[in-house]
Amino acid sequence: MIRSLYIRVIFTFLTAVLAGIIIAFTITFLTFQEKMNGNLQTTLLNLGQDIARVYETVPLQEAEFIVSGMKILDSYDIRIYDETGQSEYLGSHKGPNSTILSMADVKKVLAGEVIQVDPSFTAQSLLGMPLKTEAGTRALFIESLVAPTASFTIKWVSTFLIYLLSIGSVLILAASIFLVRPIKKLTEATRRIAGGDFNIKLNIKQKGELGTLAQSFEQMMFDLRQLEQMRRDFVSNVSHEVQSPLTSISGYAMALKQVNLSDEDRIRYLDIIISEASRMSKMSDSLLKLSLLESQSQQMRLTSFSLDEQIRRVIVAIQPQWSARNIRFELDLKTAMLTADHDQLNQVWTNLLGNGIKFSEDGGVIHVSIKQDSKYVIVRITDSGIGISPEDQKHIFERFFKADRSHSRKYDGSGMGLAIVKQIVSLHHGDIRVESELGHGTTFIVTLPAATPTEIVKPDSYR
Incomplete structure (x- = not known):
């Protein structure tokens, strides 16, 4: 299958040109073959009738002398056969490409039948007719030995070129419509999109x-x-x-x-x-x-800092929120150096830890851990709260979204916190996901590149 647009255009153009040549040649050939056949056969028949009148008018030897001296014989091969099949050429010599005649053809002419053979690219026009002489009936065969005249050739070529130009133009126009159709669809779709219609089906099956x-x-x-x-x-x-x-x-x-x-x-x-x-x-x-x-x-202001120390400072900063409700923290914070925007990540931990405190029962426990490998730093924040339903987990990072648990005034909020967290983590080429079960708490897992965010590409496993 041709996929490249460049090759498709070239192939379509060449196909249209080739098809145009074949069709134009066929039409021209069929048109001029009939005219050429008619003209040649008429000429041969008139010449044969003139020769027959000479033989009928004057004695045999004188008739042969007169016919042999005719200038027109240079363009024709004239043969006369008797009943035995012996032939006599009128003119200077036998044509080099003369058609070989069978005895059956000679007998047909001797019996009074007129034979006509239409010309082609491999054979000349041939006429056979009976010739009455003093010595009896003979078979006269006249064969054209010359190519069509220059005027005929010019007319043939001119007609061929006209047909070729007309047919080729039609074929190329049809081919261009086929090639341009997808572009027209795209243009129309663009207009509709500009008008606010986004429900469009292109149905373009082409490749490339x-x-x-x-x-x-x-x-x-x-x-x-x-x-x-x-x-x-x-x-x-x-x-x-x-x-x-x-x-x-x-x-x-x-x-x-x-x-x-x-x-x-x-x-x-x-x-x-x-x-x-x-x-x-x-x-x-x-x-x-x-x-x-x-x-x-x-703009992100990238600095290198200790991630575990940052999370400890955030926990201390929000102490009034968790100490008033007797919520405890269990920390497994391994030393981890990170290059990122310190203020933005500070907001991430503040929001996630604040949510853990907000939705945990009094006296609950929040686990925070850090793990690091050669490429990534993984932070897990797990609360012992009321959990999130599987349906709500699909939407918690959308702006203004509030799960069922937050419909009461006890869990008041704007629904923007996790959307901001998601955007900040994405800007750092990281990933955040949630694991939760109703009544069994919630875990947020944040994965960040250990190197500078602009220097690392996130693998599929973290997407």
Whole structure:
């Protein structure tokens, strides 16, 4: 199968040219063969009739003298056969390519039959007719020995070229339509995508460059379709998340306008308004931070530092969260040096450890371990909390997603933390995955390259 577009174009062009030559030649040959046959046979018949009239008009010897002196004999081979099959050539000599006649052909002519043989590329035109002389009936055979005239050849070639140009143009036009059809499909698909329609089927089966382009185009449409869906979900989620605190702020602000409101209720309403405003501020900050990470407009500041020491410092920094609930930490932090953005990874551990504390029962245990090989550093954070359902595990890294466990006010949050974590780990050419079972805790596994992120390619096993 021809896959290369370049070879396909060349092959199609050559095929169209070759087919055009064959078809044009066939049509021209068939057209001119009939004309040539008719003209030659008419000429031979007229010449034969003239010779016959000479033999019928004058005595035999004088007739032979007259016919032998005719200038036209230079272009024809004229033979006269008697009943015994003996032949006599009229003119100077026998033609070098004269057709060999059988005795059966001679007898047919002697019996009064006229024989005509159409010319071809390997044989000349031949006419056999009876000739009446004083010595009895003879068989006269006239054969053309000359090629078509120059004017005939020019006309033949001109007609052939006209047919070739016309047929070749039609074939090349048809071939170009076949070649351009996928490009037209892609052009039409581009227009539809520009209009917001991402549900397009190209159905391009070709291989090679066009097939690769079509596959890339379909992948682009799939990505754009997902992006559009993500945009719609994002707008819907933002509207939903913002609407809730705005409703609370608006409602409690209206309540504050009551004249007979007690100081205790007024303080409680103000606390709720402040809390909801703070939640909106955190959500806005998280959205901005995630947007900067996704656009990579915030440059990574790579430094070498001790990862185990960083995690210890984060645990100490969030001590008020876990000490108030008697949550313990079990650490297996082997020494690990890492080259990465210190502040961004600090946020990763803060979010993951904060989630472990938030969803663990009072008095629970959180295990944190570090393992390192020649290429990768693996951090495992395991809590003893309520776990995550298999269905929710598919979506926990999506922005605004909140699992069923977080629907109560006890587990309040914006649903942005894990999306930020996922983006930061991805920027470091790492990977994060979750293992969890409802009622049996959750484990987050973060895999990071031990070398500089720009110097390492993540293997399939960590994707």
